[in-house]
Amino acid sequence: MATQYDVIVLGSGPGGYVAAIRCAQLGLKTAIVERELLGGICLNWGCIPTKALLRSAEILHYAQHASDYGLKIAGKIEADLEAVVKRSRGVAKQLNQGVTHLMKKNEITVHMGEGTLTGPTSLTVKGEKGEEKLTAKHVIVATGARARDLPFAKADGKRxxxxxxxxxxxxxxxxxxxxxxxxxxxxxxxxxxxxxxxxxxxxxxxxxxxxxxxxxxxxxxxxxxxxxxxxxxxxxxxxxxxxxxxxxxxxxxxxxxxxxxxxxxxxxxxGIVPNTENIGLEKLAEMDRGFIQIDGYGRTKSKGLWAIGDCTPGPWLAHKASHEGVTTAEAIAKELGDKDVHPHPLDRRNIPGCTYCHPQIASVGLTEAKAKEAGYTVKAGTFPFIGNGKAIALGEAEGFVKTVFDSKTGELLGAHMVGAEVTEMIQGFVVGKTLETTEAELMNTVFPHPTISESMHESVLASYGRALHI
CATH class of the missing domain: 3.50.50.60 (FAD/NAD(P)-binding domain)
Incomplete structure (x- = not known):
């Protein structure tokens, strides 16, 4: 006899496990199916452990440039690759254990094994308990994606x-x-x-x-x-x-x-390849190059079957998947009669992008070129970090902030940054775009001093010819 749930989530990455938690918070009997590690690629093999690696490289960089800060470090400074990797894997393990705790805390049943859909709201799981049959009122597919191989040189893990x-x-x-x-x-x-x-x-x-x-x-x-x-x-x-x-x-x-x-x-x-083959989707969902086609709430063409994250159209980002997970969970709860939830479809224009290279880059919304292509008459301004006191004091004067506005309405169309900690700063502009802010609100916002974030304020002023420190 099949085990029954309100919602089953297939995949436990940043989309899947967040969707499961939100379903549980809404009082739905929830299960999650995972074939490898709770937390998915992002937590175990992607976003988080790569940032641990990059942090080690950043510390190495600072140590090698200690004299720039008036410091002396005796002896040769070198990287211990084995120790660097060990630290990264330790961070991933800690967070994997954190997701395991969250599943228990929210009373989400975890089925470890390979899940295959047998219908829009049913699946089988082959794993540690043999073959299990599961059914639900709704199923969310969150199977993610994997790296694309070169056709003439498949990855071998050696070279x-x-x-x-x-x-x-x-x-x-x-x-x-x-x-x-x-x-x-x-x-x-x-x-x-x-x-x-x-x-x-x-x-x-x-x-x-x-x-x-x-x-x-x-x-x-x-x-x-x-x-x-x-x-x-x-x-x-x-x-x-x-x-x-x-x-x-x-x-x-x-x-x-x-x-x-x-x-x-x-x-x-x-690029990436969605993990959507051989899981029973062929007749259940509309596909485009392997990606599951959905509406703004995650619905597929089959009633009761939903999809989120990297197995759906991009951008293929962890925070986009998590946001979709919450939206889809609330849309399901609403369909099941919850009158207190009011889900909103995802606005892709307000999804930030971050790259953690050295220097970092971060952005949200339209580039200046894309804004012009879309027919806007724009006002764009740039403020360099060399004009920012905090950046100079930190020894991080390399970078700038650029903002793009609609010259007719003052709407913030896009923001683009490169430099130290810009991946932390971009959220200010994301909030602004979500609130449909104009240049007036941003100009009248008081930014704390001394902070690198003052460059955000100055870039807005620069868009209108009013920059103070350049």
Whole structure:
């Protein structure tokens, strides 16, 4: 006999486990199905452990530049790769245990095993308890995604890595090729560069981090180049030959010239593939390149079947998945008769993006170019960190904040940052956009002094020709 629930969540990443918690908070009998580790890729192999790695690289960078702050450190400063990785894995383990606690606290039943849909609201789980049959009034698919392989050089974990291999490297690369300059590629390029590796980044498009504002891309490329990284834009890797000693890559540069270069290791960061095959979705949901098509609340074409996170259309970000998880949980509760919940569809224009390279980058909304393409007449302003007292005092005067407004209404269309701790600062503009703020409210907001966030205020003033410190 099948075990029955109000809601079953298939997948326990930042979308799945948050959806399960919100369902439980709303009084729904909830179960979660997970084939590997609670917390999913983000917590165990993505967002969190990579930030632990990057933090180690950041501390190493500061130690190597201690003299810039009037300090002397005796002896040679070097990285212990094994210890760095061990710390990262420890952070992931701690958070995995935290999610396990949250499942118990919220009385969510966990079924460990491989889940396969047998209908919109039923599935089987093959795992530690053999085969279980589960049914529910509603099912949420939150199966996430995985790294895309190069067709001519599949990741082997030895010489050709995905992000997962790059987090637990068997050895420190001496000469590293990173294919792709999105968030994942640039973060690992930055980490290994700070750790002392010779890094080359190859990007097919005409600039790195191509989803960002072009001013941010240009600034970041210059900064990374000054740090010793080699950047090739408008270039493509045409072939890779793997040997026991390394990889030989055939690269066509922006001028059409092809050459072969040898590297010890290669990281592929060329996108993701949704984990939606072989789980019974074929007749239950509309698909586009493997991604489950949903409405603003997570509904699929089958009644009772919902989907959230990286197995649905982008942006493919953990915080987007978590937000979708809450929205979908509340939409389900509403369908089940809860009159006290009022879910709102996700507004993709207000989803921030953060990349934790050195320097960091963060953004929300439209770039200046995209705003103009959309027909807006814009006012855009930039304020450099060199004009900010706190940034200078911290020794972090590299960076800027840029804001884009609709010149007719004053609506904040987008904000773009590069520099120290901008991934923490961007939320101020995200709140502003969500509240549909204009330049007037931002200009009249008092920012604390001395903080780097004052650069946010100054960038708004600069958009209207009123900057005070440049």
């Amino acid at each position: 050709v890595w995905t992000y997962r291999h790059a987090m637990t490297p068997p050895e420190m690369p001496k000469k590293l090729l990173v294919i792709g300059s999105g968030a994942i590629g640039i973060e690992f390029a930055s980490f290994y560069n700070d750790m002392g590796c010779d890094v080359t980044v190859v990007e097919m498009l005409d600039r790195i981090v191509p989803v960002e504002d072009k001013d941010v891309s240009a600034f970041l490329e210059k900064s990374l180049t000054n740090q010793g990284m080699s950047i090739m834009t408008g270039a493509g890797v045409e072939d890779i030959k793997v040997s026991d000693k390394g990889v030989k890559a055939k690269i066509k540069d922006s001028k059409g010239k092809t050459s072969e270069t040898e590297f010890t290791h290669c990281i592929t960061a060329i």
